[in-house]
Amino acid sequence: MNQEAKIADPWAMALEDIDVSNPNLYSQDAWRPYFERLRDEAPVHYCADSDFGPYWSITRFDDIVAVDSNFKQFSSEPFIIIGDIDEDMPLRNFISMDPPEHDVQRRAVQSVVAPQNLQEMEGLIRSRVQAILDGLPVGETFNWVDHVSINLTTQMLATLFDFPFEDRAKLPYWSDLFTGTPEIAGGEFSKEERMAGLAECAEWFTRLWHERKGREGGFDLITLLQRDPKTANMIDDPMMFLGNLGLLIVGGNDTTRNSASGGVLALNENPAEYDKLRADHGLIPSMVSEVIRWQTPLMHMRRRATEDVEFQGQTIRKDDKVVMWYVSGNRDESAIKDADAFIIDRENPRHHISFGFGIHRCMGNRLAEMQLRILWEEIMSRFSFVEVVGTPQRVQSNFVRGISDLPVRVHPI
Amino acid sequence: MAKITLIGFDGDQHVIDAEPGKSLMANALENAVPGIDADCGGACACGTCHCFVEEAWRPLTGEVEYMEESMLGMRPDRAEGSRLSCQINVTSEMDGMVVRIPEFQM
Numbered sequence A: 001m002n003q004e005a006k007i008a009d010p011w012a013m014a015l016e017d018i019d020v021s022n023p024n025l026y027s028q029d030a031w032r033p034y035f036e037r038l039r040d041e042a043p044v045h046y047c048a049d050s051d052f053g054p055y056w057s058i059t060r061f062d063d064i065v066a067v068d069s070n071f072k073q074f075s076s077e078p079f080i081i082i083g084d085i086d087e088d089m090p091l092r093n094f095i096s097m098d099p100p101e102h103d104v105q106r107r108a109v110q111s112v113v114a115p116q117n118l119q120e121m122e123g124l125i126r127s128r129v130q131a132i133l134d135g136l137p138v139g140e141t142f143n144w145v146d147h148v149s150i151n152l153t154t155q156m157l158a159t160l161f162d163f164p165f166e167d168r169a170k171l172p173y174w175s176d177l178f179t180g181t182p183e184i185a186g187g188e189f190s191k192e193e194r195m196a197g198l199a200e201c202a203e204w205f206t207r208l209w210h211e212r213k214g215r216e217g218g219f220d221l222i223t224l225l226q227r228d229p230k231t232a233n234m235i236d237d238p239m240m241f242l243g244n245l246g247l248l249i250v251g252g253n254d255t256t257r258n259s260a261s262g263g264v265l266a267l268n269e270n271p272a273e274y275d276k277l278r279a280d281h282g283l284i285p286s287m288v289s290e291v292i293r294w295q296t297p298l299m300h301m302r303r304r305a306t307e308d309v310e311f312q313g314q315t316i317r318k319d320d321k322v323v324m325w326y327v328s329g330n331r332d333e334s335a336i337k338d339a340d341a342f343i344i345d346r347e348n349p350r351h352h353i354s355f356g357f358g359i360h361r362c363m364g365n366r367l368a369e370m371q372l373r374i375l376w377e378e379i380m381s382r383f384s385f386v387e388v389v390g391t392p393q394r395v396q397s398n399f400v401r402g403i404s405d406l407p408v409r410v411h412p413i
Numbered sequence B: 001m002a003k004i005t006l007i008g009f010d011g012d013q014h015v016i017d018a019e020p021g022k023s024l025m026a027n028a029l030e031n032a033v034p035g036i037d038a039d040c041g042g043a044c045a046c047g048t049c050h051c052f053v054e055e056a057w058r059p060l061t062g063e064v065e066y067m068e069e070s071m072l073g074m075r076p077d078r079a080e081g082s083r084l085s086c087q088i089n090v091t092s093e094m095d096g097m098v099v100r101i102p103e104f105q106m
């Protein structure tokens, strides 16, 4: 796919020709007017032909909540990304399952990220954040994404899995492989590379699983999966095992990483908001929610209609793909006041759609918020300004809204 | 009006004059009771308005419907009396009701 392909004017084209699955819309940050038009003129829109096949787009906040909550008519099976599942590696995990199986699996793992457990982790996370920030090259221009966002989330993942710390760089690589194949979301890996990498991931985690079996104590994710009778034998179904690990790796990787980068960019683009934050660090929690809304790290989730459904005057046919565009719902003025403005002290900052809604609502949302809160508390106590000094590069994907390069300089207090 | 007592996890008591016809969640937010987040704004789609209704008052708070049951099922701290406060419609009979707020919402 050509990254530089020119983006057409959405207002000048026929409504039926609009295809928001084009990953260039996101690498070039040109998506806003497309969704503005869809929300206004065709909030439930059918695209008959795309690289990912025909699909419906749901673009208004309330409609997304309705579809996301209706798991009977809008199934998460077989897969929740717009592209089709890789037949050679049919990974399964609970994000792409319906009740009752979904509920059983999610219940088994979700207490790992319940706020009581998070409190236990806060100290360790904070000391790792401090070490990362204290090691930044003051006086030089560097890429915030590599030095901070990736570094931080990789260390978080290693902590969550109790993964060998010196090999931790494998985790974000595997995460990229889970989401980055072109057939799935418009990314850049070859099928061969993906297969080889995921096989390696499976090997590593299988080994860790066996090594850890029978070990006393510990509250890493692997140990918790082994301890629960419902998931203790997960290893017997290798695709399920790899799929669920993949879910936890991806869930906690791109999302937090891109929120950590997106926040720096948003504050630079909105200097008055940065000033508010400097004047009152108490705004950090609401700023974190606003950054997650603003960034919308995962731009969509996909469903499949289980029967013909009449929805907002349209007939969605059985087995049609239905894509909920969170990136659009977060800019819907009818649900969020001044949706196109970045405002760190919004009245109701948690009322955004970046974590989805309904039974699949993000399991790690409190963990993500905690990591970002700690990051910003530590940034604000060190630097008066994290200054963006060059043009950010964006990731070519219609699923992950990512930043790959963010040149910055840091100014110590 | 119905006097409803909401007890925080730390034991703090908040007595509110709840307006019948509105949800318990909306009444709690209007009275700035801490511990109810209500991220979805009452659509039964986030689970962050979770509360525990004291036993004596459960018959008055209505049935738990299918969607609410699905959302409650995702709560690690689910217990007897668990409800989503956005799905409880306040009535004047609830005068004196006691509800507990969980340690966390997620």
Ligand code: HEM
Binding pocket: A068, A094, A095, A096, A106, A113, A247, A248, A251, A252, A253, A255, A256, A259, A292, A296, A297, A298, A301, A354, A355, A356, A357, A358, A359, A360, A361, A362, A363, A364, A365, A367, A368
């Ligand atoms: C800012 C950070 C994050 C964002 C924006 C985000 C976003 C999302 C979204 C949109 C969904 C699907 C919701 C739906 O279908 O309605 C989801 C599900 C999920 N997320 Fe996150 N996520 C984030 C961080 C995390 C973290 C740190 C973890 C690590 C544990 C995680 C684990 C999961 C899991 C396991 C699911 C599947 C839940 C299910 O299907 O029941 N997420 N997330």
Ligand code: FES
Binding pocket: B025, B037, B038, B039, B040, B041, B042, B043, B044, B045, B046, B047, B048, B049, B084, B085, B086, B087
């Ligand atoms: S406010 Fe979201 S479920 Fe009640």
